[in-house]
Each structure stands twice: as structure tokens, then as C-alpha cells.
Amino acid sequence: MSQAPIVRLQEVTKRIGSRTIIDRVSLDVQPGEVFGFLGPNGSGKTTTIRMMVGLMSLTSGDITIAGHSVKTAFRQAISRVGAIVENPEMYKFLTGYQNLVHFARMNPAITKARIDEVVELVGLQKRIHDKVKKYSLGMRQRLGVAQAILHRPSLLVLDEPTNGLDPAGIRELRDYLRLLAREEGTAVFVSSHLLSEMELMCDRVAILQQGKLIDIRSIGAQAESSSAAEEVLFEVDQPDAALGILEGQGAGRIVDGLLTITADRDLTAAVNRRLVEAGIRVYGIRKKTKSLEDQFLEVTGSDTIG
Amino acid sequence: MADFWKLVQNENMKIYRRPRTWIMFGFVVLVPVLISVLVAVMDGTDSMNNWELMRLESSIVFQLITVFAVVKAADSVAGEFTWGTIKLLLIRPWSRSSILLSKYISVLLFSLLFIAVCFAVTFTVNVAIFGYDASPKGLIPETSPLAGGSPWTYMGASYLLLFVSQIVIVTFGFMFSAAFRSSGLAIGLSIFLLLSGSLISGLLSLTGKAWIKFVLFPHLQLMSYLDSGTGPLPNHPTTLGFSLAVLAVYFVLFNLVSWTVFCKRDVAG
Numbered sequence: 001m002s003q004a005p006i007v008r009l010q011e012v013t014k015r016i017g018s019r020t021i022i023d024r025v026s027l028d029v030q031p032g033e034v035f036g037f038l039g040p041n042g043s044g045k046t047t048t049i050r051m052m053v054g055l056m057s058l059t060s061g062d063i064t065i066a067g068h069s070v071k072t073a074f075r076q077a078i079s080r081v082g083a084i085v086e087n088p089e090m091y092k093f094l095t096g097y098q099n100l101v102h103f104a105r106m107n108p109a110i111t112k113a114r115i116d117e118v119v120e121l122v123g124l125q126k127r128i129h130d131k132v133k134k135y136s137l138g139m140r141q142r143l144g145v146a147q148a149i150l151h152r153p154s155l156l157v158l159d160e161p162t163n164g165l166d167p168a169g170i171r172e173l174r175d176y177l178r179l180l181a182r183e184e185g186t187a188v189f190v191s192s193h194l195l196s197e198m199e200l201m202c203d204r205v206a207i208l209q210q211g212k213l214i215d216i217r218s219i220g221a222q223a224e225s226s227s228a229a230e231e232v233l234f235e236v237d238q239p240d241a242a243l244g245i246l247e248g249q250g251a252g253r254i255v256d257g258l259l260t261i262t263a264d265r266d267l268t269a270a271v272n273r274r275l276v277e278a279g280i281r282v283y284g285i286r287k288k289t290k291s292l293e294d295q296f297l298e299v300t301g302s303d304t305i306g
Numbered sequence: 307m308a309d310f311w312k313l314v315q316n317e318n319m320k321i322y323r324r325p326r327t328w329i330m331f332g333f334v335v336l337v338p339v340l341i342s343v344l345v346a347v348m349d350g351t352d353s354m355n356n357w358e359l360m361r362l363e364s365s366i367v368f369q370l371i372t373v374f375a376v377v378k379a380a381d382s383v384a385g386e387f388t389w390g391t392i393k394l395l396l397i398r399p400w401s402r403s404s405i406l407l408s409k410y411i412s413v414l415l416f417s418l419l420f421i422a423v424c425f426a427v428t429f430t431v432n433v434a435i436f437g438y439d440a441s442p443k444g445l446i447p448e449t450s451p452l453a454g455g456s457p458w459t460y461m462g463a464s465y466l467l468l469f470v471s472q473i474v475i476v477t478f479g480f481m482f483s484a485a486f487r488s489s490g491l492a493i494g495l496s497i498f499l500l501l502s503g504s505l506i507s508g509l510l511s512l513t514g515k516a517w518i519k520f521v522l523f524p525h526l527q528l529m530s531y532l533d534s535g536t537g538p539l540p541n542h543p544t545t546l547g548f549s550l551a552v553l554a555v556y557f558v559l560f561n562l563v564s565w566t567v568f569c570k571r572d573v574a575g
Contacts, residue, residue, distance in 0.1 A: 047574075053397040055573040079399040089390030093324050102319060105312040106398040147394065 004067070006031045006080075006155050006187040007052065011061035014047055014211075021047050023211045024061065029189055031154065034181050036202035036219075037191040044211040045191040046086065049159050052189070053083050066154060079107070082153035084161060088144025092133040096124060096143050099132060100150065107151040114150065121176075122146045137164040145173070149180070156180065158190045162197055174201045231288035232268050234259040237281040245278045246271065260288070310404060317412030321378055327416075330374040334420055337370065338363040338428045346435050355439040356432035357457045361464065363432075365529075367424045368468045369500060375417040375472065376479035376496040380489035382409045383480070383568070387487045392573055402569045406484060410564075413480065417472060425465060449534045460532070467528040474526060474553050474560075475499050481560040485567035503527055504538075511539040518542055522556050525549040 005028035014022040022044045029035045039045045050056040052063055054070050054077075063070045068077035090099045100119070104110040119128050122142040132140065141164065148156055156177070162170045178201070180186040192198050198205055199219060207215045236242045239254045246252045252261045263271060268285065275282055321327055341363050345354060383406070386392040396402060439457075446453050446460045475496050482492035499522075507524030518524075519542050527538035528549060537544035 050572070050574065055393060055396060057570075057572060075399040075401065078397055081397065083397050085393040085397070087390060089394065091320060091389065091391055094319070098319065098323065102316050103394065103398070105316055106395075106400060108309070108399075 003031055005029055006066055007189065008064045009048075009052075009061070010063070012048065012051060012058055012063060013060045014044075014051060014056065015059045021211050022051070025208070025211075025213045026061075027206055027213065027216060029155070029187050031187050032181050032185040033204065034177060034188045034190065034202045036198040036205035037189065037208065038193065038195065038198055038205050039191075039208035040193060043208045045208055046159055047211075048208070049083075049085060049157055049189075049191060052157060053081060053085065054078055055085065079151070080154045081157060082148030082151065082155070083157035083159075084144040084148055085157075085159050087163065088140050088147075090132045090140060090143055090147070093131065095131055096128045096135065096139075096146075099143060100128075100147060103147045104150055110150055118146045118150055121149075138166060138169045141165055141169065141173070145176070149186075152184070152186075154186060156186055156188045158188065160192055161190060162192065162194055170197065177201060230262070230264075232261055232263045232271075233284075233286050233288055234261070234271070234275065234282060235284040236275065237283070242275055242278075242280050245274060245280065310408065313400065313405060313408035314411050314415070317382065317408050318415070320382075321412060321416055327378075330370075330377075331420070331423070333370055334367055334374075334423055335427050337367055338424070339431050341366075342431050342435050351436050354436065355442045355444070356429075356436040357439060357442040357445040357461070359432045359436065360428045360461065361445060363428045364424060364461075364464065365468070367428065368421075368472065371417060371420045371424060372472045372475055372500050373493075373497060374420065375413060375476045376493055376500075378416050379413045379476050379480040379496075380483045380492035382413055383483040384487045384489035384492060385483075387573075388489070396573060403565055406565060406568050409484075410477075410480060410561075413476060414473065417469075417476060421465065421469060421472075425461075447533050450532055451535050452532065463532055464529060467532060470550070470553065471526045471528055474522075474557055477557055477560045477564075481564045484564040499523070499526070507538050511541045514541070516542075519544060519548075520552060522552070525552045 007027075007029040009025055009027050012022055012025045013020065025048060037045050037048070047056065051058050052065070052070065054074050058071060063077075065077040066080045068080075070077045090096075091102065094102065097115070097119070100115050104115055119125055122145050124139065124142055124146065127135065127139060132143065135143065141161070145161075148158070158177075161173060165173060174197070177188050177190070181188055190198070190201065202219055204216060204218050206213055207217075233255075234242065236259055239257060239259050242259050243252050243254060246259075246261065252259060254260065261267075261271060272282060272285060342359055345359060386395055395405060442457050445457050446455065450460070452460050452463065478499055479492040479496035482488055482495060486492075503523045503526045506521075507527060510518045510521060510524060518539065524538040525544075528546070530536065530538045531546045531549070537546075537549065
């Protein structure tokens with residue numbers, strides 16, 4: 001993690017009139033990292049993305065991409081970026097292929113072979129010469145990805161990429177983004193409100209609420225911290241009796257018919273042993289892991305759209 | 307420069323890959339053919355010479371082309387906002403002004419192409435039906451500064467003047483498209499400018515105020531210099547040079563608004 005970040009947001013602020021849409025957001029994205037950008041609707045995810053790709057101006061602060069500021073060296077900065085902002089809107093009256101040719105012409109040195117390669121990569125070979133108006137949403141999404149990666153960007157920015165995709169499509173996209181990040185070192189900056197999806201896809205997530213960055217956390221680190229004491233649930237035949245046996249064993253309680261204690265690994269094993277020795281039938285033991293969703297709601301509260 | 311041409315190529319692709327462009331093309335070809343055939347059937351081929359009919363048809367088709375070019379100007383920028391494709395277009399290593407310029411050029415090229423087609427069709431079809439008249443009577447009015455001259459010079463001058471007015475109207479439409487992202491407003495107001503020009507200049511010339519000379523509308527009627535030798539405002543004598551200067555000022559103004567607003571505005575929603 002000592003590499004120069006591919007994207008750096010420094011105190012990024014956007015005000016429209018008297019409303020502060022984005023308030024001093026700072027974050028770094030490393031090369032090869034899949035970075036999630038989470039937030040409820042209206043929290044400013046899309047605004048931040050629009051500022052990153054130059055569709056909106058910054059009120060103050062700066063965004064650099066590969067060291068180039070989007071404010072002063074936009075062309076250098078943006079030439080490293082591929083993006084889909086919101087829905088992958090394409091020219092419906094053109095074929096998929098013509099759409100790709102269109103965007104290929106706007107970057108230097110994209111060969112015909114590269115276009116074909118990308119078409120194959122997103123699996124659109126059979127339909128690429130059809131008009132886009134005949135495409136399903138999933139196919140448009142693939143075409144959107146295709147136009148974004150044509151010029152082998154170092155940074156891929158995707159705004160709600162799984163919108164409208166079926167489960168297979170989502171999984172495919174996830175695998176593909178992972179592959180891009182691993183094999184080509186492409187950093188992926190992806191916004192979503194689908195928390196479970198982000199959990200599977202991202203290395204790190206930032207949580208945005210009402211324009212403020214309230215947390216950045218590593219997804220991997222979360223899973224590794226398993227040696228700490230956590231809530232452990234025991235599924236037993238007589239919860240009340242079990243609770244009695246564990247008297248003096250610390251804070252045990254019964255939640256939804258499950259015996260719940262706070263324990264680390266060793267204590268969990270010890271508790272299990274005592275229960276079994278006391279003749280209690282133990283059907284199952286599991287940790288009460290907090291999903292990203294729980295964490296997210298915990299951090300953002302049940303706030304209304306600001 | 308070769309790279310910039312690719313942007314124009316893109317815009318051209320978006321114009322000519324749409325079926326509606328070819329419907330427009332069909333109108334530009336069919337309207338003069340229909341008029342010539344109707345005149346020939348109803349009045350016989352001796353009633354008019356090829357030049358007179360060419361002038362009549364050209365003036366009609368020019369209005370059509372102006373409307374079509376305005377529709378293209380409206381689609382070109384406002385359309386990208388409506389389709390949402392503007393977001394993909396502006397996140398490329400190109401400045402917004404280059405992208406806007408490529409759009410503007412493609413619309414002017416569209417207009418030039420259709421004018422060339424208009425010239426070719428109106429000339430060919432009328433020569434084919436009415437024969438070629440080397441020294442036509444009734445084409446050039448007595449009052450014209452070109453009276454007694456060659457019909458080629460006269461037709462060439464009319465096309466040039468009509469094209470100049472057309473550029474100003476299209477630029478006006480382009481401004482609404484680029485700065486206000488509204489294709490409806492762009493098309494509607496440009497057509498108003500096109501059609502109400504003579505009406506409004508008539509009204510304006512009734513008052514004696516000197517500022518009337520600087521209003522845009524009358525100066526779009528450049529043909530009056532060619533046909534009557536005087537300016538479009540009967541009570542306010544102007545020269546062709548003056549009219550062109552006024553048009554140039556409006557032209558610069560419209561483009562200034564288009565470019566300033568388009569290059570600065572946030573692309574949201």
C-alpha cells in the first residue's frame with residue numbers, strides 16, 4: 001500500500017447555492033484496488049463521481065488521477081479513466097459496434113483488433129452488429145463496460161453497475177472486475193447501495209452520508225479479526241436450562257430462542273463442552289457476524305435523505 | 307488536426323446513420339421534382355424557363371433545409387443530454403470546446419451538403435424538363451444590381467446570400483441547443499426567426515427609431531439587396547455590408563453564449 005495512489009480526493013467540496021452537496025471528502029484509491037463507494041440515495045455518490053470525471057466542477061479541493069489534477073490537466077487525467085456514470089446510455093440508433101467505434105475514435109490509437117478483443121471479453125460477439133435499441137438492459141451494461149475499458153484505463157469508475165442486471169450478470173461483472181484489478185492492475189471505483197454486493201466485490205469501502213465521508217474500512221480485515229470476542233449463538237434443545245448451567249460464565253441471554261453469549265474461540269469451545277457434559281443437546285453453533293449491511297445501517301443510522 | 311477530424315466523423319456518423327436524415331434528403335430531392343412536374347403538366351413547358359423555376363424551388367427548399375439543419379443542431383447537443391450520452395462523450399481526453407466545435411462543424415457540413423443537393427436537383431430537373439435557356443428573361447428583376455448579367459452569377463449570389471442567413475439561423479438554434487439543452491426551444495424559436503423575419507421587419511420599418519437598423523430580423527432578408535438593390539427596411543436605407551456586419555455581430559454573440567455556457571456548466575441529472 002505504499003504505491004502512489006491512482007486517485008486522490010483532497011478536501012473535495014461541492015456547493016450548489018447555499019447547499020453543501022459534498023463536504024470536504026478526502027480519500028485515496030490504490031492501483032489494483034476495488035474500492036467501493038457506499039451511501040444511501042442522495043448522499044452524493046454520483047456527484048462525487050461526476051466531479052472525478054469532469055462532468056461537474058469542484059467548489060473547492062482537488063481531485064488528481066495518476067497525479068494529474070482534473071481541474072488543471074483534465075485531458076491527461078481523464079485519458080487514464082474509463083467510466084459509466086449512472087445508466088450505460090448509448091446511441092440507440094447505432095449498432096453496438098458503431099458505438100464502440102465512436103468512442104474508440106475519441107482516444108488515441110485504439111485498433112480494430114482491440115475493439116474485437118473487448119467485444120469478445122464482454123461476450124457480445126453475436127449481437128454486436130445489432131442496433132442498441134434492440135439490446136436488453138444487461139447487454140447495454142456489457143456494452144457500457146466495453147466502451148469503458150477500450151483504452152485500457154488505469155482507473156475504472158462505475159456508478160451503480162449492477163442496476164438492472166440479473167444475478168448471473170452481477171456475478172459475471174464481479175468476477176470480471178476482480179480479474180481486471182488483479183491481472184491488469186486496474187483500480188476500480190464502484191458506487192452502489194447494494195451492500196451485500198459491495199461486500200463480495202470490494203477490497204475497501206468508503207461510506208458517504210449527506211455529503212460527508214463517515215468511514216473507510218477494509219473488507220478483508222473485517223473477516224480476519226476473528227480472534228476477538230464476538231457474539232456466539234448456540235442452538236440448543238433447552239435454552240433456559242442451558243442458561244442456568246452457564247450461570248457465572250458471563251453475560252448469557254436468550255435471543256429468539258437461541259442462547260447468545262459473548263465469547264472468543266476458546267471460550268466458545270469451553271461453553272460447548274459444559275453444555276454437552278450437562279446433557280444439553282447442541283444442534284448448532286455460529287458466530288453472529290455483522291454483515292456490511294448491519295454495519296452500514298449502524299453507521300448511517302436510519303437517517304432520512306438529506 | 308487529424309484527431310479533431312475524428313470528432314467530426316463521429317458527429318457525421320450520428321447524423322447520417324439516422325433514417326430521419328434520409329427522409330429529409332428525400333424531401334430536398336422530391337419537392338423540386340414535384341413542383342417542376344406539376345408546372346409542366348398544368349402549364350406546359352413553354353410557360354417558364356428553367357432558371358425561373360429553379361429560383362422558386364430553391365427559395366422553398368432553402369427554408370426546408372434551414373428547418374432540417376436546425377433540427378440537426380437541436381439533436382446534436384440537446385439530444386445528447388436527452389439520451390444521456392453526453393456523459394460518455396465528455397469524459398474523453400477532449401476539451402468541451404473541441405467537442406462543441408465538432409458538432410457545430412458537422413451541422414454546417416450537413417447544411418452545405420443539402421444546399422449542394424438542392425442546387426444539383428433544381429438545376430438538373432428543370433433543364434431536363436424545360437430545356438436550357440442561356441439568356442433567360444424574367445429571372446433577374448430590373449431593379450437588381452445584377453440586371454442583364456449571367457443567370458449563373460445571379461443564382462450563385464442568391465445561394466450565397468441565402469446560405470449566410472441560414473448560418474445565422476442555425477447558429478441561433480445551436481445556441482439554444484448547447485446553452486439551454488432544449489431541442490424544442492431551439493427548433494421552435496429558429497423556425498419563428500425563419501418565418502417571421504419579413505413580417506417583423508415590415509412592422510419595424512413603420513417606426514422611425516434609429517435602433518431598428520440593429521435588430522436581427524430584417525437583416526436575414528438579404529435577398530432584398532439582390533432583387534431590389536435596396537436594404538430590407540424601406541424607411542431605413544442600409545447597405546449589404548452593413549447587414550453583413552450586423553449579422554456577424556449576432557453570429558459572434560450566439561456562439562459566445564453557446565461556448566461559454568456549454569464549457570462551464572455542470573452536467574447533472
